[in-house]
Amino acid sequence: MSHMDYARLMAVDRDHVLRSAAALLTRKSTATMDEVAKSAGISRATLHRQFAGRDALVRALEALGIAECEAALDAARPDEGPASDAVRRLVRELESAAALLAFLYTENQLFEGGAQNPGWTRIDERVADLFKRGQAAGEFRIDLTPAWLTEALYGLLGSGAWAVSEGRVASRDFTFMITELLLGGALRHPARPREES
Amino acid sequence: MSHMDYARLMAVDRDHVLRSAAALLTRKSTATMDEVAKSAGISRATLHRQFAGRDALVRALEALGIAECEAALDAARPDEGPASDAVRRLVRELESAAALLAFLYTENQLFEGGAQNPGWTRIDERVADLFKRGQAAGEFRIDLTPAWLTEALYGLLGSGAWAVSEGRVASRDFTFMITELLLGGALRHPARPREES
DNA sequence: CCGTAATGAGACAAAAATGTCTCACATGGA
DNA sequence: TCCATGTGAGACATTTTTGTCTCATTACGG
Numbered sequence: 001m002s003h004m005d006y007a008r009l010m011a012v013d014r015d016h017v018l019r020s021a022a023a024l025l026t027r028k029s030t031a032t033m034d035e036v037a038k039s040a041g042i043s044r045a046t047l048h049r050q051f052a053g054r055d056a057l058v059r060a061l062e063a064l065g066i067a068e069c070e071a072a073l074d075a076a077r078p079d080e081g082p083a084s085d086a087v088r089r090l091v092r093e094l095e096s097a098a099a100l101l102a103f104l105y106t107e108n109q110l111f112e113g114g115a116q117n118p119g120w121t122r123i124d125e126r127v128a129d130l131f132k133r134g135q136a137a138g139e140f141r142i143d144l145t146p147a148w149l150t151e152a153l154y155g156l157l158g159s160g161a162w163a164v165s166e167g168r169v170a171s172r173d174f175t176f177m178i179t180e181l182l183l184g185g186a187l188r189h190p191a192r193p194r195e196e197s
Numbered sequence: 198m199s200h201m202d203y204a205r206l207m208a209v210d211r212d213h214v215l216r217s218a219a220a221l222l223t224r225k226s227t228a229t230m231d232e233v234a235k236s237a238g239i240s241r242a243t244l245h246r247q248f249a250g251r252d253a254l255v256r257a258l259e260a261l262g263i264a265e266c267e268a269a270l271d272a273a274r275p276d277e278g279p280a281s282d283a284v285r286r287l288v289r290e291l292e293s294a295a296a297l298l299a300f301l302y303t304e305n306q307l308f309e310g311g312a313q314n315p316g317w318t319r320i321d322e323r324v325a326d327l328f329k330r331g332q333a334a335g336e337f338r339i340d341l342t343p344a345w346l347t348e349a350l351y352g353l354l355g356s357g358a359w360a361v362s363e364g365r366v367a368s369r370d371f372t373f374m375i376t377e378l379l380l381g382g383a384l385r386h387p388a389r390p391r392e393e394s
Numbered sequence: 395c396c397g398t399a400a401t402g403a404g405a406c407a408a409a410a411a412t413g414t415c416t417c418a419c420a421t422g423g424a
Numbered sequence: 425t426c427c428a429t430g431t432g433a434g435a436c437a438t439t440t441t442t443g444t445c446t447c448a449t450t451a452c453g454g
Contacts, residue, residue, distance in 0.1 A: 027305045029226035032411060043432045048413070084384060106303045108224045131383070140383045147365045148374050149383055155356030156349055163348040177345050185382030186328070186337045186346055187281060229441060240402045245443070 014050055016040065018064050019100070021057060026103040033057075058107060065104045066119035068097035073126050083134030084183050087153075090130070091182075092175045094157060099165070102158035124150055149182075156182055211247055213237065215261050216297070218254060223300040230254075255304060262301045263316035265294035270323050280331030281380050284350075287327070288379075289372045291354060296362070299355035321347055346379075353379055 020040035024031050031039075033054055037047040051057040072093035078086045094101070111117070124147075131149040134140035140149075160178045163169045169177060217237035221228050228236075230251055234244040248254040269290035275283045291298070321344075328346040331337035337346075357375045360366045366374060 029303070033413095034411080043434095044412095045414095045433075046431060049430085053412075087383075102303075106223075106226070106299075134383070139385065141381070141385045144374060144378060144383060145366065148360060148370075149378070151356045151360040151365060152353055152374075152378050155352040155359075158355075159348045159352030162352075163345060168344045168348060169342065173345075177341060177349075181341060181346070181349050181379070181382065183382050183384045184338070185378065185380050185384075186284075186331070186341060187380050187382075188336065188338045189386045230443095231441080240404095241442095242403080242444095243401060246400085250442075 013042075014060075015064075017042065017047065017050060018057075018061055022061055022064075022100040022103050025061075025107075026099055029103075029106070061100065062104055062107075062117055063119075065097065065100050066117065066123065068100065069094070069123045070119070072097065073123065078126065078130040079133070083130060083137060083139045086130055087134075087183060088175065088179045090127070091153075091157070091179050095174050098157045098161035098174075101154065102161050105154050105158055127153065153178075153182060210239075211257075212261070214239065214244065214247060215254075215258055219258055219261075219297040219300050222258075222304075223296055226300075226303070258297065259301055259304075259314055260316075262294065262297050263314065263320065265297065266291070266320045267316070269294065270320065275323065275327040276330070280327055280334060280336050283327055284331075284380060285372065285376045287324070288350075288354070288376050292371050295354045295358035295371075298351065299358050302351050302355055324350065350375075350379060 017040040021036045024036055024039040028035075033047060034044050036057065037044045040047070047057075051060060072090060075093045076086060076090035078090060080086065127150045128146040131140060131146040135142050135146070156178045160169075160174050163177075164171050164174055214237040218233045221233055221236040225232070230244060231241050233254070234241040237244065244254075248257060269287060272290045273283060273287035275287060277283065324347045325343040328337060328343040332339050332343070353375045357366075357371050360374075361368050361371055
């Protein structure tokens with residue numbers, strides 16, 4: 001096995017371990033390293049070889065979450081076309097990372113040591129900028145701040161991921177539910193064609 | 198000190214401890230009993246006298262959360278007047294319990310032992326019934342299920358509590374932000390008087 | 395002033411989790 | 425086949441957390 005192949009395989013395993021860990025820790029935040037290892041189908045020794053400890057594991061999860069958010073933002077082209085369409089694209093791109101984000105969102109341990117990872121700041125900015133753009137274009141209402149809309153998006157992503165995992169809503173409705181509630185709200189709006197009977 | 202007075206004072210202390218614990222555990226889900234005790238300003242011994250262990254503490258938090266939700270639902274009179282007004286009342290009543298709910302919402306450890314507390318089922322039903330009523334009255338759109346609206350409400354409550362605690366939004370805007378986003382969404386709706394310039 | 399009762403501080407052992415190590419085994423390339 | 429490398433299983437000591445205990449102190453009512 002060459003060095004390159006070795007590095008690639010390690011990366012694949014590492015990603016799988018991280019996703020399993022995220023899925024488990026989202027359900028049980030106090031899970032032990034042994035439980036994390038078992039959930040990923042590996043031994044505690046191997047887990048410990050890849051991540052020095054629980055802290056390193058959480059940091060790696062954070063890095064993965066940041067990377068996925070950045071990738072989703074890039075793929076969603078937040079600066080193109082109507083802001084509402086960009087929001088829809090963004091939610092769709094974030095769907096696969098929603099469970100991971102739900103975990104990281106509640107893992108405030110992350111910036112306990114002073115300041116949070118600057119990656120989140122940047123992501124928050126990019127999302128908030130999208131809402132700002134929508135407000136400037138007259139698409140979005142201006143009495144809800146971009147910061148709040150950003151937080152609300154995170155919260156709804158978490159709720160959506162949770163609702164899907166609990167079987168309360170169908171998986172394929174994920175994007176629809178979140179974007180429709182975030183953009184249109186629960187009220188009927190007769191003036192909008194979408195809600196016309 | 199009479200028995201009655203004693204019982205009353207214990208209840209007060211107990212409530213304070215529970216709220217401190219909720220505030221801490223929301224920020225750091227892996228906090229130890231010692232940290233919980235310190236955050237409540239009591240010794241570990243006293244904490245252990247009131248709650249046999251970590252599990253008992255979490256159960257007590259759950260019971261408190263259920264009681265607060267039931268009380269909020271009662272106070273909000275979900276069956277009176279327009280459903281949207283009832284939602285506003287409900288969010289306002291739930292504000293003080295939002296941090297606690299945010300913790301319990303992510304503490305899936307609660308129904309790990311088989312089934313979740315029936316109290317939550319009942320609360321979910323009451324909230325969902327409110328949204329159903331709004332749909333039946335033509336107030337709410339019918340393409341978002343009551344179950345999803347209920348989950349979304351929980352998620353937004355959590356995001357709101359978080360945003361306020363982080364200073365991202367003003368505390369007095371809590372109810373407004375949540376109800377406006379939940380009911381009206383981010384889009385401008387020219388037909389609605391509220392958004393007319 | 396005197397008891398009652400709860401508390402805080404701390405000692406202590408038991409339990410749980412962690413970090414580190416060895417070793418046998420399997421896998422895949424040379 | 426032989427070797428290199430990663431892995432799982434498990435032993436082991438260390439650390440952390442927990443549960444239980446005692447005892448001095450404080451607060452409050454009689």
